[in-house]
Amino acid sequence: xxxxxxxxxxxxxxxxxxxxxxxLLGVVGSVSYLGWRQSVPGVASLxxxxxxxxxxxxxxxxxxxARGSVARAEIRVAxxxxxVVVAKREGALGRRVEIPVVLESATLGLRExxxxxxxxxxxxxxxxLRRHDRPVASYPVTVDLTPPKVELLGATQYVAPGGSxxxxxxxxxxxxxxxxxxxxAEPSFAWGPPERGARxxxxxxxxDTTRGVPLAISAEDEAGNVASRGIPSELRPRRFPxxxxxxxxxxxxxxxxxxxxxxxxxxxxxxxxxxINRDLRRQAEETKRRIGATTADAPLWEGPLVQPSRxxxxxxxxxxxxxxxxxxxxxxxxxxxxxxxxxxxxPVPAANRGVVVFAESLTIYGNTVxxxxxxxxxxxxxxxxxxxxxxxxSVTKGQGLGRTGATGLAMGxxxxxxxxIHGVSVTPIExxxxxxxxxxxxxxxxxxxxxxxxxxxxxxxxxxxRSAQRRR
Numbered sequence: 001x002x003x004x005x006x007x008x009x010x011x012x013x014x015x016x017x018x019x020x021x022x023x024l025l026g027v028v029g030s031v032s033y034l035g036w037r038q039s040v041p042g043v044a045s046l047x048x049x050x051x052x053x054x055x056x057x058x059x060x061x062x063x064x065x066a067r068g069s070v071a072r073a074e075i076r077v078a079x080x081x082x083x084v085v086v087a088k089r090e091g092a093l094g095r096r097v098e099i100p101v102v103l104e105s106a107t108l109g110l111r112e113x114x115x116x117x118x119x120x121x122x123x124x125x126x127x128x129l130r131r132h133d134r135p136v137a138s139y140p141v142t143v144d145l146t147p148p149k150v151e152l153l154g155a156t157q158y159v160a161p162g163g164s165x166x167x168x169x170x171x172x173x174x175x176x177x178x179x180x181x182x183x184x185a186e187p188s189f190a191w192g193p194p195e196r197g198a199r200x201x202x203x204x205x206x207x208d209t210t211r212g213v214p215l216a217i218s219a220e221d222e223a224g225n226v227a228s229r230g231i232p233s234e235l236r237p238r239r240f241p242x243x244x245x246x247x248x249x250x251x252x253x254x255x256x257x258x259x260x261x262x263x264x265x266x267x268x269x270x271x272x273x274x275x276i277n278r279d280l281r282r283q284a285e286e287t288k289r290r291i292g293a294t295t296a297d298a299p300l301w302e303g304p305l306v307q308p309s310r311x312x313x314x315x316x317x318x319x320x321x322x323x324x325x326x327x328x329x330x331x332x333x334x335x336x337x338x339x340x341x342x343x344x345x346x347p348v349p350a351a352n353r354g355v356v357v358f359a360e361s362l363t364i365y366g367n368t369v370x371x372x373x374x375x376x377x378x379x380x381x382x383x384x385x386x387x388x389x390x391x392x393x394s395v396t397k398g399q400g401l402g403r404t405g406a407t408g409l410a411m412g413x414x415x416x417x418x419x420x421i422h423g424v425s426v427t428p429i430e431x432x433x434x435x436x437x438x439x440x441x442x443x444x445x446x447x448x449x450x451x452x453x454x455x456x457x458x459x460x461x462x463x464x465x466r467s468a469q470r471r472r
Contacts, residue, residue, distance in 0.1 A: 114141075147173075157234065165441075173221055202421050270325055359390050
């Protein structure tokens with residue numbers, strides 16, 4: 001009887017011990033779970049603002065919740081004892097949210113000096129102890145309300161469509177400077193004694209530039225403050241020739257398969273020609289602009305560019321061409337540069353000293369060489385039958401680059417020659433003329449009291465009269 005009583009008591013003790021253990025485990029687990037939920041990080045700010053705030057500064061803050069969604073966010077600007085809310089968002093904003101902010105310093109009453117941009121936020125993730133809005137990030141900034149200073153030191157007085165010029169200026173307190181001609185933005189380069197702080201820029205005016213297109217220098221500092229100064233140049237009108245080119249079947253039968261090998265057999269030769277004359281021509285222009293964006297930051301040339309000896313101009317710069325087939329017009333395009341005729345497969349000399357930056361086939365231009373002369377000035381030599389230089393080669397004035405040919409969209413052996421400013425084609429006749437360079441490029445530097453570019457002069461070489469021969 002004694003043993004029958006003792007067994008149940010021991011069993012009950014074990015049961016109770018198990019129950020207590022389970023309760024303890026449950027309590028520990030619950031505490032751990034609640035502790036984990038309480039310890040989950042809240043909202044983080046992922047994009048710090050810039051170091052400087054200007055008169056009007058646009059910012060975008062990216063906030064991200066570790067769990068759940070961002071439920072509330074505020075962006076505040078604090079300076080001294082004052083703090084102003086500049087943006088506020090509430091609701092189920094998502095796990096990641098972007099908050100655009102525009103800081104208008106005058107409206108906010110900010111003054112130059114130190115300040116902070118504070119980000120307050122909370123999420124909707126449940127925690128045992130509720131978190132209130134709190135600053136998740138505080139970024140020190142400097143309020144800078146003073147725009148850069150732009151001083152014009154000299155500029156080409158008279159410019160023309162399809163032409164070029166030079167501007168000399170000084171900028172203080174800027175991190176970025178652009179010289180613009182209408183929609184074109186061109187870089188500038190340091191020039192002269194460092195203590196003068198002068199900069200120069202070659203300006204290209206496309207052939208279709210119209211009166212009223214602004215020429216200006218714009219400078220921007222790290223705070224986004226902008227200063228602009230107009231360039232007081234007078235635009236003189238210039239007319240360009242027109243021409244008509246008859247497209248024949250033998251030409252199409254040779255050139256279309258060569259330049260458009262991927263053409264579908266169902267596509268007519270005329271349609272293939274239009275793809276070449278439009279799309280491939282546009283690709284070539286894009287390539288010229290891309291190559292023109294990389295140039296030496298010092299002039300490599302001396303004196304005027306040189307036209308190849310014993311050549312005749314038979315197609316002019318900015319010539320508007322009407323292409324006709326079977327008695328009807330099928331396309332119109334503008335011809336950039338000069339076409340120069342001489343004997344078949346004549347040597348092609350470099351127009352001046354420089355570095356080869358392109359030496360391969362270039363769609364409609366065929367085998368092409370581009371030489372960089374520094375400061376954005378480049379020359380292009382196209383339709384070559386052979387190329388005798390490679391990218392990176394330094395060349396001297398008159399050094400052979402290859403031989404003339406009829407590669408690309410050419411109807412006969414000739415040299416297509418272009419002058420480029422930052423990849424924009426301008427008329428070569430200006431750069432062949434020593435007097436023009438003296439009056440339009442050197443003069444602004446003399447007026448500013450700065451060294452001239454490539455001051456050594458050579459006899460001017462003007463383009464001969466246009467020949468009746470056609471070798472498009």
